Amino acid sequence: MATTWTQQTLNHLRRTRAWKSIFRRGPARTNRTRSLAIFGNIFLHVLPVKVREKSLRLRATYYLGSFSFFLFVVLTVTGVLLMFYYHPAVPEAYRDMKDLRFVVANGVFLRNLHRLAAQVMVAAVFWHMFHVFFRGGYKPPHEFNWVVGVGLLLVTLFLSYTGYLLPWDQLAFWAITVGTNIISYVPILGHPIRFLLLGGNIIGENALLRFYVLHCVILPLAAVILIAVHFWRIQKDGGLTVREDHERKG
Amino acid sequence: MSEKAKYEAGFGSDALKDPQRIVFITKKTSAKVKGDVGRQVMSFPHVILREAIAFQVLTIVLVAIALFWDAPLEQLANPLLTPNPAKAPWYFLGLQELLHYFPPVVGGVLIPTLVVVALIVIPYFNVNIEGAPLWAARRGRRFPLVVGTVVALLAILVAYQAWTVIAPTVLVAGGVLLSNFLSPGQGRLADFLRARPLPWWVMTWFIAVALTLTIVGTFFRGPGWSWIWPWR
Secondary structure, eight states, X not given: OOXXXXXXXXXXXXXXXXXXXXXXXXXXXXXXXHHHHHHTSTTTTTSOSEEEGGGGSHHHHTTHHHHHHHHHHHHHHHHHHHHTTOOOSTTHHXXXXXXXXXXXXXXXXXXXXXXXXXXXXXXXXXXXXHHHHHTTTTXXXXXXXXXXXXXXXXXXXXXXXHHHHXXXXXXXXXXXXXXXXXXXXXXXXXXXXHHHHHTSSSSSHHHHHHHHHIIIIIHHHHHHHHHHHHHHHHHHTTSSOOOHHHHHHO | OOOOOSOOOOOOOOXXXXXXXXXXXXXXXXXXXXXXXXXXXXXXXXXXXXXXXHHHHHHHHHHHHHHHSOOOOOSBOOTTXXXXXXXXXXXXXXXXXXXXXXXXXXXXXXXXXXXXXXXXXXXXXXXXXXXXXXXXXXXXHHHHXXXXXXXXXXXXXXXXTOHHHHHHHHHHHHHHHXXXXXXXXXXXXXXXXHTOOHHHHHHHHHHHHHHHHHHHHHHSBOGGGOBOOTTO
């Protein structure tokens, strides 16, 4: 078989000392080196080395979990870029939105992408959960991973919700007003919780700063930790659920 | 004369001296060691390549939409100027719709808490793990129980006049009760409904209610949370 110039170069590159020092292996030609590609890589080692062929079918997952994670990646990248242009203060926050629209190169596109991915991620996580439920993916030995998933759903909702306030326009302000008013209905603890979240009794500069820190630091960290556990537990719990009737049909 | 055992249980912690391991497979074992799991393939490249393609498809679609669909930006926040209606983000509009019918402690605190608790405990109910159809056994006892639950639920909802909750509830309750009277050979939909277990019906009901409330809250609610038609 004729190999192209790029393949030849890549093959040559894979055998160099530098490549092996970075990836700890040569070309992934045997099952041993293919295994090494997964468990010898710090980012991939939480994933299983082998998977059932049936779990690769589109209707087994529709890649909903993967899409949820990829949306989180897109949101992290666009979010960090947006942070370069953002001041969590009143009224600078709103002025920064105007700057993104009229001054920053591709600022509109950046904000569009971040907001779109956020909306789609909420929908994707919900859809992922319902799909896992109907496939029986919560059943033993996957019980705890389902609970981690519920945690991830809540983190996703809080991430989206805290981000909603940051543009500091009418839409943001009143949506957060409606939401935080619900918290004050919690018996006994309602008002203290609301005070803690807002840094005061009204939605002002303190609330904006708290939502900003929650949105950019605390909740993303929580999400990363839970995602790592979620992925790792798929491997430890014996791979994705393959339905019995699918196995019989072959 | 007994033959000397070829192995013995060791408790040494020296990895070089004690390389041999014995695996005991007990009755309650994890799925990983269960017999037939079907053909397996290597994650690299089979999974990694598919995930890479999925990521690219997602990014292309997102970029294509983000190029043309602008994120909304209204006037500077003004605590003195309340919009009517003031709406939460779309995923909380179902909750806001509930608040319209129920007292705040019920609609805003009790129901969401119950939903989260219910979601967490789902896998720890090891009832009907095989997913046996609801009407497969003990119909005589189950049918009045289901009817009773539905009637009690609808009575509470009617008392609060929660019409947008009642509509999907009636629809799903109709389905679950009707499926009791279906018999084999009445088409694929009938066979499908007859084979559904109770958890399927409960989750379908939850999704139907959540979806209805969210859509109504997003498109059909205007000033003072009154009913509006979005196309007018």
